[in-house]
Amino acid sequence: SSKKASSLAFAPTTTSLISYKSFGKQKGFNNNNNNNMTPHSSSTSAADVHDVQQTKNRVALLQLPVTSDKSKNIQTAKDYIQKAYESGAQLCVLPEIWNSPYATSAFPEYAEQLPKVGDSLSSVDDDDDDDDNSWGKSSIMLMEMAKSTNMYIVGGSIPERCDEKIYNTCLIINPS
DSSP states (O other): OOOOOOSEEEEEEEEEEEOHHHHHHHHOEEEOTTOOEEESSSOOOGGGOOOEEEEEEEEEEEOOOOOSOHHHHHHHHHHHHHHHHHTTOSEEEOOBTOSSOSOGGGHHHHOBOOOOTTOOGGGOOTTOOOGGGSOOHHHHHHHHHHHHHTOEEEOOBEEEEETTEEEEEOOEEOOO
């Protein structure tokens, strides 16, 4: 008999957090013309890093059914995020193009205006009926769920409408 694959997978991870104080200032960093952070020194030993802290994390990798009904897809994603939270996840990762059918021809119909880096829920304009000045329901749901569950959410990707162009964009949302 065949078993249905679980749509909620957990990847227990151990993360080492290295403080900037102990590593960044001791080794020094240059911001080169390509905006890549590169250390002055090409080698770093364990002795150079003093404030190392290991943290156990629970990461939920979500796979969810997607339909042509955008509202249903948003509700399904919300339900899966809630289930991940209830299972102890601190980070949740959605799949690519979770709010629409995976076809570039469908992107214009499902595309949304997305928040800019640093925007928060307090920035959303709920009273504005002009679609050019409000965020889409997918990004608002992700931000609300990150805040209510105190989880980081990697929003897979959704079609974004920006300056009359369509992009396949991934939102990464912190709980605050």
